[in-house]
Amino acid sequence: MRICCCVKRVPAPGARINVTADGQAVDVAHLGFTTSPHEECGVEEAVQLTEEHGGEVTVLTLGPPEAAEQLRYAASVGAHHGVLVPTDGSPWDPQRTAVALTSAIRNLEESDGPFDLLIFGNESADSGGFQVGIRVAVALGRPIVGGIKGIEIDGSTVRARRQTDAGFEVYEMSMPAAVGVKEGINLPRYPTMRGRLASKRLEVAELPAEAPPGGQSMRLLHRPPDVTSETVILGEGAGAAPAVVDVLADLGVL
Amino acid sequence: MLLVILEHDRGAMPEAAREALTFGRTLAERMGVPMHAALIGSEDAALVAEAGGHGATRVHTVVHPVLEDFGPEAWGEVIAAMVGGLEPDAVLAGGSDRGNEVLAQAAARLDIPFVANCLDIDPADWSITRIQWGGSLLEDVTVSAEVPLLTCGLHAVAAEAAQSPTEPAVDVFEVDLDPALSRTVVRDRVVLSAGVTLSTAPVVVGGGRGVGSAESFAPLEELAGLLGGKVGCSRAVTNNGWRPHADQVGQTGTRIAPEIYIASGISGAIQHWVGAMGSKHILAINLDPEANIVQKADWAVIGDLHEVIPAIAAEIRSRR
Numbered sequence: 140m141r142i143c144c145c146v147k148r149v150p151a152p153g154a155r156i157n158v159t160a161d162g163q164a165v166d167v168a169h170l171g172f173t174t175s176p177h178e179e180c181g182v183e184e185a186v187q188l189t190e191e192h193g194g195e196v197t198v199l200t201l202g203p204p205e206a207a208e209q210l211r212y213a214a215s216v217g218a219h220h221g222v223l224v225p226t227d228g229s230p231w232d233p234q235r236t237a238v239a240l241t242s243a244i245r246n247l248e249e250s251d252g253p254f255d256l257l258i259f260g261n262e263s264a265d266s267g268g269f270q271v272g273i274r275v276a277v278a279l280g281r282p283i284v285g286g287i288k289g290i291e292i293d294g295s296t297v298r299a300r301r302q303t304d305a306g307f308e309v310y311e312m313s314m315p316a317a318v319g320v321k322e323g324i325n326l327p328r329y330p331t332m333r334g335r336l337a338s339k340r341l342e343v344a345e346l347p348a349e350a351p352p353g354g355q356s357m358r359l360l361h362r363p364p365d366v367t368s369e370t371v372i373l374g375e376g377a378g379a380a381p382a383v384v385d386v387l388a389d390l391g392v393l
Numbered sequence: 394m395l396l397v398i399l400e401h402d403r404g405a406m407p408e409a410a411r412e413a414l415t416f417g418r419t420l421a422e423r424m425g426v427p428m429h430a431a432l433i434g435s436e437d438a439a440l441v442a443e444a445g446g447h448g449a450t451r452v453h454t455v456v457h458p459v460l461e462d463f464g465p466e467a468w469g470e471v472i473a474a475m476v477g478g479l480e481p482d483a484v485l486a487g488g489s490d491r492g493n494e495v496l497a498q499a500a501a502r503l504d505i506p507f508v509a510n511c512l513d514i515d516p517a518d519w520s521i522t523r524i525q526w527g528g529s530l531l532e533d534v535t536v537s538a539e540v541p542l543l544t545c546g547l548h549a550v551a552a553e554a555a556q557s558p559t560e561p562a563v564d565v566f567e568v569d570l571d572p573a574l575s576r577t578v579v580r581d582r583v584v585l586s587a588g589v590t591l592s593t594a595p596v597v598v599g600g601g602r603g604v605g606s607a608e609s610f611a612p613l614e615e616l617a618g619l620l621g622g623k624v625g626c627s628r629a630v631t632n633n634g635w636r637p638h639a640d641q642v643g644q645t646g647t648r649i650a651p652e653i654y655i656a657s658g659i660s661g662a663i664q665h666w667v668g669a670m671g672s673k674h675i676l677a678i679n680l681d682p683e684a685n686i687v688q689k690a691d692w693a694v695i696g697d698l699h700e701v702i703p704a705i706a707a708e709i710r711s712r713r
Contacts, residue, residue: 152663156530165530176645234506262493262509264644266525266532269509269544270497273465277501282576284465286490288638301490302639304407304592306585308463312576319494322645323631323638354506359533360525366670366689372682376696377704383676384708386692390674392596392620392652393709 140194140292140314142185143247144258145240145272146178146213148206149265155362162359164230165265174209176322177260183327184290184320185258186217192292195219197254199243201236203228207343215330215338222247222344230266234353237274242348244279256297257317261285276317284310285319395421396453396481397430398472399444400491402463404435406443408593408650409487411552414447416545417485418555421448424516426482429453430561433471434460441563448555453479453566460570463491464578467570469498474568476503476540483516483540488524488547496542506538510546524549527644527667548650548671589623591640596622597651599642599669600630603658603680603698607635612702613657619709625649627665643668657698661686678702 150156150165151173157166174182185196198213200206201224210221224243231239248254257279259272269285276283289300289307297316300307302323330338373382387393397417400410414430421428430449432440434456441452453475459467472495476484484499486492488510500507510524512531519536524546591597598617600610610624617624625642626635642649643665654672659665661677661684669675677690678698687693694701 152526152529155663156526158530232506234504237501261490264526265530267510267527268507269493270500270507273494273497274501277469277498282466284577285494300583303402303582304590305587307583308579309581309583310577311580323641326632326634354537355508356535356537357532358520358535361531361533363528363531368675368689368691370677370687370690371692373676373692373694374696375694377700379694379696379701380704380708383692383694383701383705384712386676387620387653387709388712390652392622393712 140189140192140255141197141252142188142194142256142258143197143199143244143254144178144181144185144213144218145199146182146209147175147260147263148172148200148202148209149175149263158360158362162361164360172205172208174212175260175264177262177320179327180322180324181258181260181320182213182216182218183325187325188256188290188292197222197247199240200224201231201239202226210343211338211341212330214341215334216328217334220344221341222346224346224348230357232353232355232357233268233270234274234355235350237271237278238350239348240271241275241278242350243346244275246346253315255314257281259317259319261319261321272317272319281315281317282312283317283319284312287318287320288324290318290324394426394479394481395424395428396475396479396484397428397449398484398486398492398495399430399432399440400487400489401432401435401440404437404439406440407489408552409489409492409547411447412548412550413485413487413492413545414444414449415553416550418448420485420514420516424482427451429481431455431472431475433468434463441561445561446554446558448559449561450559451564452561453564455566455568457568457570459572459574459578462579464574465494465498466577467574468495469502470570470574471568472496472499473502475566478566481540484542486544488544488549492544496544500542505540505542506536507542508534508536509544511543512546512549514543526663528670529663529667547648589621591623591625591642591647592649594623594649595652596620597625597642597649597654597672598622599625599627599654599656599659600698601627601657601659602629604630604635609699610636612699612706616655616702616706619706622651627659656686656690657702659686660684661689
């Protein structure tokens with residue numbers, strides 16, 4: 140089977156996220172970059188599915204030239220192809236991103252054949268628009284369900300499980316289809332030495348795609364007010380237990 | 394008119410839907426328009442009454458064979474049809490998985506903007522403050538759209554009934570749906586836990602890296618059991634395979650909103666904090682008095698959770 144997995148390069152935050160002085164971007168001076176967590180699991184899922192059923196994984200990203208690093212990381216854990224839709228590094232709004240990715244996928248399908256499954260992260264860790272994968276799938280006429288934490292392939296059918304409060308909902312779609320996955324669908328592997336060599340050999344294909352800006356425009360990023368609490372120290376060690384239970388009693392949860 | 398999409402599942406309305414109605418009531422007032430609600434795939438009188446209790450003056454119901462159970466594509470198609478047929482000034486849903494998913498579906502079908510997880514909306518020029526990074530960063534955006542599609546951030550407001558509840562008028566919305574939309578309707582359900590769940594539990598006992606192993610969660614389970622609550626955990630714990638991912642509290646896990654969150658052996662990294670910040674009260678148990686979670690907690694016990702948690706359980710038992 141042929142799987143296309145879309146990923147996003149995002150800063151890897153530590154204890155707090157700072158914004159540049161002009162409020163236009165996350166200050167990444169002291170931050171590394173990573174693949175957005177849901178999408179890292181998406182790549183792992185795609186690789187596992189092709190290990191079980193055969194086929195190839197193409198990882199697609201839209202971002203600055205440096206986003207090739209995330210494609211190489213995907214290759215180091217088993218993805219076969221990496222495609223970059225280059226931007227100048229400014230954040231693209233969700234509509235614009237979706238139009239460009241749709242056109243890139245159409246191009247890849249015209250040259251190499253249709254994808255059976257498109258895998259997206261449910262939402263990106265940074266901008267969290269909750270929509271790019273859905274927009275791409277709808278534009279391509281593919282069924283898509285989000286929040287997926289389990290995938291089984293049975294012939295041409297995808298059985299997808301979505302976590303709910305009480306358990307799982309099960310969906311069944313005929314391929315070609317698309318899913319938005321969430322962390323927890325698997326535990327991503329670490330790159331092996333052989334994987335690292337494969338990532339070095341990966342030829343990152345560049346596929347420019349033009350798209351007009353959508354209707355949502357970013358004006359300013361800012362930090363929410365810090366939560367500062369007058370923390371009451373109830374005590375040290377086991378001796379604090381009675382004070383804790385007093386608090387629980389006051390709250391009425393005993 | 395502001396149209397609020399009511400999330401519901403087999404006769405029950407989740408907190409996110411009541412939050413959307415509460416958020417929507419304020420937004421509709423600011424817009425100077427009435428608030429209507431859309432009940433997709435149901436005509437349940439109890440749900441209509443609940444919408445009225447939260448301030449909706451009119452409820453548009455849609456019943457169709459394709460809508461007998463939830464399906465994101467079918468719901469998106471209905472919402473898109475309502476945008477055309479009812480001509481709302483804006484559409485709002487709760488910031489749950491389903492709320493965000495169905496509005497994205499509608500927006501994709503209409504090729505119009507959708508702004509997820511809004512905290513503050515000025516309808517005069519549709520300038521909006523929304524959530525990035527699960528809430529550890531905020532983004533001011535403007536949206537240029539004839540009909541803005543919006544969700545409000547989960548737990549951005551506490552659900553509150555209207556001071557003057559209404560008995561809403563009920564209109565049937567007729568829509569012609571392609572039977573093929575059933576391709577993404579729920580086929581089956583697997584129920585793993587009945588009753589209290591992590592996102593609705595009044596008490597959550599959380600464990601982080603400091604718990605040390607899968608087995609060492611037993612005292613946390615016991616304490617949660619005594620308090621009628623659930624055990625949650627940090628991302629480090631699920632990455633180590635000590636707990637299933639369904640127990641994770643955080644940006645990539647569950648957003649909790651208990652009366653009290655007892656966070657033990659958890660440092661309080663951003664990823665975890667954004668899942669826990671909806672808690673009404675926080676009690677931290679940590680060896681490190683400088684830990685982020687201790688700074689943000691209402692109460693803290695400085696010490697080893699392996700001693701403190703069993704002592705709390707023993708104290709509760711001795712008082713019963």
